[in-house]
Each structure stands twice: as C-alpha cells, then as structure tokens.
Amino acid sequence: MHDMLAEPAGAAAAQADGSVRLSAARPGDRGVIVSVGADTHPDAHGVDSDELLRRLLEFGFVEGALIEVLHEGAIRHDPIAVKLDDMRVALRRRDAEDVWVRLESR
Amino acid sequence: MSDATLTPARVALVGNPNTGKTALFNALTGSRQKVANYAGVTVERKEGHVTTASGRSLSILDLPGTYSLRARSPDEAVTRDAVLGRLAGEVEPDVVVAVADATNLRLVLRLILELRAVGRPMVLALNMYDIAQRQGLRIDLEGLQRELGCPIVTTVATRKRGIDELTAQVEALIASGAVSTENVWHEPGAAEIRGAHREAQRLLKAYVRPPERPDTITGKVDAVLLHPVAGLAILFSLLFLMFQAVFTWAAPAMDAINALAEWLGVVVNQNLPEGLLRSFIAEGVIAGVGSVLVFLPQILVLFFFIILLEDFGYMARAAFLMDRIMGGAGLHGRAFIPLLSSFACAIPGIMSTRVIDNKRDRIATILVAPLMTCSARIPVYTLIIGAFIPDTKVWGLSLQGLVMFGLYAAGIISALAVSFVTRRVFWRGAVEPFLMELPTYKLPSLENVARNVLLRAQIFISRAGRIIFPLMIVVWFLSTFPGPPAGATGPAIDYSLAGRLGHLLAPLLAPIGFNWQMTVALIPGFAAREVAVAALGTVYAIGEADSAAGGALSAQLAHNWSLATGLSFLAWYVFAPQCASTLAVVKRETNSWTWPTVMFLYMTALAYLASFTVYHVAVSMAGG
Known part of the structure; x- marks a missing residue:
C-alpha cells in the first residue's frame, strides 16, 4: 500500500475534473498539469509559497506541461522523479502538493 | 584596430547546468585558463583566453550554470551580477554567449528571454548538436535566429566542432558595433515566468521538430539506477x-x-x-x-x-x-x-x-x-589500534579492522x-525544496575529466x-622556541611554548586520562592531525621516529599508557577539531569568525565528553 498518511495533503482525493495532486501520484501515472500552486502548507517548504511557486515554474512545472511519474525513493516513496515535457526532474512530494495533474486513463 | 588587439573583448558564457558549458569553455581556451575567486565571495572565477582566426584576443569568463537570473545560491548571484555588470571588481561583458543543450531547449529558451531583457549583444551556442542530429531533432536555425534576434552557432564542444565559427560570430558582433541596449530586466514574478514558458513553447512548436529517435537509454538506465532497492x-x-x-x-x-x-x-x-x-x-x-x-x-x-x-x-x-x-x-x-x-x-x-x-x-x-x-586521522588510528587492540579475530573478522570500522x-x-x-x-x-534536473546520461570525455x-x-x-603553510610555520615556532637550556635532559619540545602550553592544559585533560606527553603532542597536532604521531615520537624521545611505521613508538605507547587512555585518545580524535586548516577554511567560506568558533567549541565539547565517557567506562571495566 502506498503510505499516504504521512503526506501533508491527505489522500489522493481527486478534483471534480478528475485531477490529482502530484504529491499523490504513483510511478506510471501520466497526464497534463492543470494548475500549479504552493500555498496549502506555506510553512512546510523552507521558503515562502511565492518562492516555491516560482521555482516550480522555472523548472517547467507549468499549466499544460505533460508529466509522467517515473520513479520514487525507497523511504516513504519520496522523492519522486518525473518526466516533464522532454526533461527529467526530481522533487519531494511535499513540494509537489499543489501541482494538480489530470491523469490520462491507463 | 590596434586598440582592439590590445584590450581583449570580454565574453561571458551563460547557460543552464548540464549543457556542456564547461566543456565549451575548455574547447575555447584549452590550457589558457586561470582560476581565482571573485572579490569578496567564495565563488570560483574561471577565465580563459582565446585568439580568433583573425588575431583578435577574447577573454572568456565561464559563469556558474543557472536556470534563471533570479539567483538563489551565491554561485547564481555571481552569474546574475556578472551579466548585469554590477559585480564588484568586474567589468561588464561585451558579448554574452548563451550555451544550450540542443536536445533540451525549453528551459534555456526561458533563460535567453531573460538575457534578452538585459540587452547585451548575445550569441546562442547550440551545444551537443551531434546528439540532436543523431536523434533526428530538427531545429529551424534561420527562424529561431530571426525570432531571438541573435546569431546561432551549432557546436560540439567535446569534439571541438563549431569553435571557430563561435569566435568568428562573437567577433563579427563586436565588429558590427553592437552595443548593449537598455537593461529592462527585473526579477520575474510567477505570472511572468508562466508567460515566458508560453513564449518558449511557441518557439519550440514553430522552430523545433521533436526527435525521430529520442534518447531511450536514459530511461532504461534509470530503471535500474533509480530503483528503490x-x-x-x-x-x-x-x-x-x-x-x-x-x-x-x-x-x-x-x-x-x-x-x-x-x-x-x-x-x-x-x-x-x-x-x-x-x-x-x-x-x-x-x-x-x-x-x-x-x-x-x-x-x-x-x-x-x-x-x-x-x-x-x-x-x-x-x-x-x-x-x-x-x-x-x-x-x-x-x-x-x-x-x-x-x-x-x-x-x-x-x-x-x-x-x-x-x-x-x-x-x-x-x-x-x-x-x-x-x-589525516588514519595514521593516528593505526598507531593507537596497533598499540592497544590485540591482533585477533572476532567471528572471522580482524578485531583491529572492526575497531577502525567502528571509528x-x-x-x-x-x-x-x-x-x-x-x-x-x-x-x-x-529544509529547502529539493528540485533538481536529472540530466540525460552522457559518455564522459576523458580529456574534460x-x-x-x-x-x-x-x-x-x-x-x-x-592557509596551511603559514600555520605550519606558527606551529614550528611554538614547538621550537624557546630552545632547551644548556644541559637539558628532556626532549627539546618540553621546553618550548608548545610544551609549556601542554603542561598548562594537562590538568584540564587529566580527567579524560591524558598524560602531559599527550597534551604536549596535541599542540603541534593542530597543524594537521597526523602530525600528532610525529609529535608523540618527539616527546617520548624516539629520536627520528618514522611517523608512518611507528613500530617502536607503538610499543612505547603500549608500555606507557593504559588501555583506557589509548581508547580515550581514539575517541578524542573522532571528534576533536584537531585541524587549524579546516577552521581557517570555514572562516573563509562563511566569511565570519562565528562558524569556526561554533565548530571549535562544539567539537571540543563532544571530544571531551566522548573521551571522558570512554575513559571512565574502560577504567571501571578493567578495575571490576
């Protein structure tokens, strides 16, 4: 079982449009980023929400980008490695909490 | 044109990490490189020189890789300030060369848009162009050049291809009298970064056709190398x-x-x-x-x-x-x-x-x-282990090896x-967010390595x-002056400043089982940890003791120290800040005396505590 209890935003609750938090995605999940934010847990990132948001955007986590979760770490499935458009990026689930992805049906 | 040949034009290399920027710098400048620090900050400044085909001299600055001019680390701040021409002690660059990995253009296009706002004459070097061609990636160079408003050169830095074209293009830009336009760069906000991505996406769609044979090796290798187990x-x-x-x-x-x-x-x-x-x-x-x-x-x-x-x-x-x-x-x-x-x-x-x-x-x-x-701890560990830990086997493993591993x-x-x-x-x-690009795997070039x-x-x-040389002189001075009086019987170091300091400190270190000979040896040991071995040799008057072998010294120590003292000395060396050079480097890197002081205090406290515990546990076990 995927240990989601430890994750900040709780379970992989889907939005009305079927999108999920990137922090709750599993390897193999792929889709399109529908919204990028950083403000659910403003104190959990070591930098303020605006700074985290800008860093995410700078690395290419933008609305419309294609994303696929490739790998995850051994401890608590963290961090994750994703394919973002045509590059690969590693990040922690905690910081990916407000990145919403509309998953492709597998 | 005599003026042009006298003062080299200044060229700055800017690009994302992992774009082969340093390889390009090496290909451009060969062995004509100089490494120093930027004034006031501990960021490496790499500069090199190249003479173009027409004899013009260019000075090339290899700036730290970055994804944005909105700098986060000291390295990235140097790149930003160098490009903006506001780095203390540096002259602004005449031409900026944006270095891009031709197979991974998205993020660098965004950086180029930022660079364009700065307004300096710019050349785009599409590096690793051979890989792009092998993958069947098509880039409409003409169109992209027109849109970006800067000349584009394709390069393969590891094979030194495109280097002459790059320098020629830089030269042509200077000769054409291109000058900086007004700098309209400011730190982009979230909305502007989103906008820049849309623009990059538009450029990619219009001028870059995705690879026919994309790299599949990285994915396959990662499946193994990033596997959780x-x-x-x-x-x-x-x-x-x-x-x-x-x-x-x-x-x-x-x-x-x-x-x-x-x-x-x-x-x-x-x-x-x-x-x-x-x-x-x-x-x-x-x-x-x-x-x-x-x-x-x-x-x-x-x-x-x-x-x-x-x-x-x-x-x-x-x-x-x-x-x-x-x-x-x-x-x-x-x-x-x-x-x-x-x-x-x-x-x-x-x-x-x-x-x-x-x-x-x-x-x-x-x-x-x-x-x-x-x-530097190894000679000390080897000496003490050799003297006090029996050369026996425990569960088929060498006890001495196990102690070493334990340390x-x-x-x-x-x-x-x-x-x-x-x-x-x-x-x-x-802790700060962890956001890191996982670059595609590439065969390293041995020359660059x-x-x-x-x-x-x-x-x-x-x-x-x-740093170290002056410290060694200080320690030599302390261990030499004043010299022994005529007719002295003890070792010379005993009469020196270091010796007196050692005697002075001896009562402080007695509770952890150190005798005065050890305290005296600790003083020169501050120059470098392993010097303590030679110093012990001197205090125990082994004469010209071979610091590496130390057979005689080892026997001498086994004879003079109790097991508890030996173990206490080992524990001391795990923690003690017995290295003045490290403290000096910390001072330089943090630009403050606070952190070396904190380091010295906490490590000394830990060392004392550890030695005290080890000594007393060992004494009580041996006594019981």
Whole structure:
C-alpha cells in the first residue's frame, strides 16, 4: 500500500475534473498539469509559497506541461522523479502538493 | 584596430547546468585558463583566453550554470551580477554567449528571454548538436535566429566542432558595433515566468521538430539506477569501490611523497649546519608542505570518480537516492557530495558545499563535514589500534579492522546526530525544496575529466598552501622556541611554548586520562592531525621516529599508557577539531569568525565528553 498518511495533503482525493495532486501520484501515472500552486502548507517548504511557486515554474512545472511519474525513493516513496515535457526532474512530494495533474486513463 | 588587439573583448558564457558549458569553455581556451575567486565571495572565477582566426584576443569568463537570473545560491548571484555588470571588481561583458543543450531547449529558451531583457549583444551556442542530429531533432536555425534576434552557432564542444565559427560570430558582433541596449530586466514574478514558458513553447512548436529517435537509454538506465532497492545497492557498491580506490590507488603515490619529503629532510640535515635555519627548513617547511601534499593523491582519485560520475549524469541520481536518508538528519540531498569528499579531507569537502543554495543547509553541512573520518586521522588510528587492540579475530573478522570500522561509523553517526540536533533545536523549520534536473546520461570525455581533476588539484594546492603553510610555520615556532637550556635532559619540545602550553592544559585533560606527553603532542597536532604521531615520537624521545611505521613508538605507547587512555585518545580524535586548516577554511567560506568558533567549541565539547565517557567506562571495566 502506498503510505499516504504521512503526506501533508491527505489522500489522493481527486478534483471534480478528475485531477490529482502530484504529491499523490504513483510511478506510471501520466497526464497534463492543470494548475500549479504552493500555498496549502506555506510553512512546510523552507521558503515562502511565492518562492516555491516560482521555482516550480522555472523548472517547467507549468499549466499544460505533460508529466509522467517515473520513479520514487525507497523511504516513504519520496522523492519522486518525473518526466516533464522532454526533461527529467526530481522533487519531494511535499513540494509537489499543489501541482494538480489530470491523469490520462491507463 | 590596434586598440582592439590590445584590450581583449570580454565574453561571458551563460547557460543552464548540464549543457556542456564547461566543456565549451575548455574547447575555447584549452590550457589558457586561470582560476581565482571573485572579490569578496567564495565563488570560483574561471577565465580563459582565446585568439580568433583573425588575431583578435577574447577573454572568456565561464559563469556558474543557472536556470534563471533570479539567483538563489551565491554561485547564481555571481552569474546574475556578472551579466548585469554590477559585480564588484568586474567589468561588464561585451558579448554574452548563451550555451544550450540542443536536445533540451525549453528551459534555456526561458533563460535567453531573460538575457534578452538585459540587452547585451548575445550569441546562442547550440551545444551537443551531434546528439540532436543523431536523434533526428530538427531545429529551424534561420527562424529561431530571426525570432531571438541573435546569431546561432551549432557546436560540439567535446569534439571541438563549431569553435571557430563561435569566435568568428562573437567577433563579427563586436565588429558590427553592437552595443548593449537598455537593461529592462527585473526579477520575474510567477505570472511572468508562466508567460515566458508560453513564449518558449511557441518557439519550440514553430522552430523545433521533436526527435525521430529520442534518447531511450536514459530511461532504461534509470530503471535500474533509480530503483528503490537496486539503485541504493548500486550506489553503496560504487561508494565502496571509490573508497577502495582512494586508499589503494593512492598508497604508492603517498608513500613516494613521504619518501621524497624524508629524503629532502635528510639532504637538508646533512648539508646545512645545525641550527635554527636547518630546523626551520627540515621540520617547518619540508615536513609541513609534505604533510599537506601527501593527501593530494587521495584527493585526485576521489575527484576523478566524482567528476567522472558527475559528467556521466549520475551525481544528480545519487542526490535523489540519498535525499530522504539525509533529510532525516536535516541535511539537503546535495550535501552528499561534500560529505563524501570529506572522507579524504574536510577542506575540499567544505569548499564544495557551494552547490547548496540555502545558507542554513550549507552551514549545517559545513559544521558536520569535519566529523567524517578524513585520511589525516588514519595514521593516528593505526598507531593507537596497533598499540592497544590485540591482533585477533572476532567471528572471522580482524578485531583491529572492526575497531577502525567502528571509528568511521562513529564519525558518520555523530555527523547525522549533530545535524539533526542543529535542525531541531537551533534552526527549526523545513529544509529547502529539493528540485533538481536529472540530466540525460552522457559518455564522459576523458580529456574534460582529466582537465577538471587537474584543476581541482591546482585549487587544492594553492588554497591549502596559502592557509596551511603559514600555520605550519606558527606551529614550528611554538614547538621550537624557546630552545632547551644548556644541559637539558628532556626532549627539546618540553621546553618550548608548545610544551609549556601542554603542561598548562594537562590538568584540564587529566580527567579524560591524558598524560602531559599527550597534551604536549596535541599542540603541534593542530597543524594537521597526523602530525600528532610525529609529535608523540618527539616527546617520548624516539629520536627520528618514522611517523608512518611507528613500530617502536607503538610499543612505547603500549608500555606507557593504559588501555583506557589509548581508547580515550581514539575517541578524542573522532571528534576533536584537531585541524587549524579546516577552521581557517570555514572562516573563509562563511566569511565570519562565528562558524569556526561554533565548530571549535562544539567539537571540543563532544571530544571531551566522548573521551571522558570512554575513559571512565574502560577504567571501571578493567578495575571490576
């Protein structure tokens, strides 16, 4: 079982449009980023929400980008490695909490 | 045009990390490179020179890689300030060369849009163009050139292709009288970054056709190397291999350096009349420089592996695998490489913490780096283990080897514990985000690896030399003056300042089982940990004791010290800040006396506590 209890935003609750938090995605999940934010847990990132948001955007986590979760770490499935458009990026689930992805049906 | 040939035009290389920017810098400048620091900051300044086909001289500055001019680390701030022309002591560049990985254009296009706002004349170098062609990636150079408003040159830095075209293009830009337009750059906000991405997306769609044969190797290799179980197993095997190599490959060279230093000492002793000058050259200069240079082979081997793995694209993966493990102790995934280097010597380890963006994350790493067992402790460990630990086997393993392993483990565990406590007690709050590109795997170019290893070596020698050499002189002075009175019977060091200081400190260290001979030996041991071995030899009057072999000394210690004292001395060396050079480097890197002071105090306290505990436990067990 995927240990989601430890994750900040709780379970992989889907939005009305079927999108999920990137922090709750599993390897193999792929889709399109529908919204990028950083403000659910403003104190959990070591930098303020605006700074985290800008860093995410700078690395290419933008609305419309294609994303696929490739790998995850051994401890608590963290961090994750994703394919973002045509590059690969590693990040922690905690910081990916407000990145919403509309998953492709597998 | 005589003016143009006299003052070289200044060219700055800017680009994302992993675009082969340094390879391009090497291809441009060859061996005409100079490494220094930027004024006031501890960021490496790499400058080189190239003469164009038409004889014009260009000075090339290799700026640290970045994704945005909105700088986060000291390295990135240098890039921003250099490009903006507001770096203290630097003249603004005449031309900016944006370096891009032709197979990965998205993020660099965004950076180029920022650079365009700065308004300097710019050339775009599409590097790794051979890989793009092999993948069947098509770039409409004409169209992109028109849209970006800057000339584009395709290059293959590792094969030195496109270099002449690049310099010709830079020259043409200067000759055309291109000057900077008004700088309208400002730190982009979220909305502007989104806008820049849309623009980059539009450019990609219009002028770049996706590869027909995209790279599939990286995905396949990652499936193994990033596997939660296999990936960690491979990482630890690699580390094990590296350590084996560091200690076995470097041994002959280290022996040779030791032998050379000894031989030089003998030559000096035979050819100079007895006196201060002879003592200064033989014991101060030669022994001092030798004790630093002896680590060079290990540092070279270690950096060979680190740079090889870095160029291959593995180091980002290692940080990925280690992030959560180190994160448990409050360390950033990027602290992994600095801590790894600290096993050879804390000095290059502390210097390489510059890759960590956040100041607190960086200082936490610096503070624990000296707890990693550096090679300078090995002679001390070997001597004491040889004297006190019986050469027997426990469960088929050598007891001496197990103790050695235990000392390494004690260092690692205490480093994690110290960092954990620091983050919980002093700097509460979350660790910086971990966002890292995992570059596509590439076969490293041996020439580039060799050049970078030599560069590291050069930096270590010059920096260590500037710090360590004066310290060795100070320690020599303390151990030599004043000289023994006529008719003195004890060893000369006993009468010196170091000796007096040792006697003065002896009552303080008596509770942890140290006798005055040990306290005296600790003073010169501040120059470098392993010097304590030679110093013990001097105090116990072994004469010209061979510091490496130490057979006679070992027997002498076994005779003079109790087992508890020996173990207490080992515990002391796991923690004690017995290295003035490390403290000096911390001062330089943090630009403040606060952190070396904190480091000295906490390490001394830990050392005292550990030795006290070990000594008293050992005494009570032996007595019971």
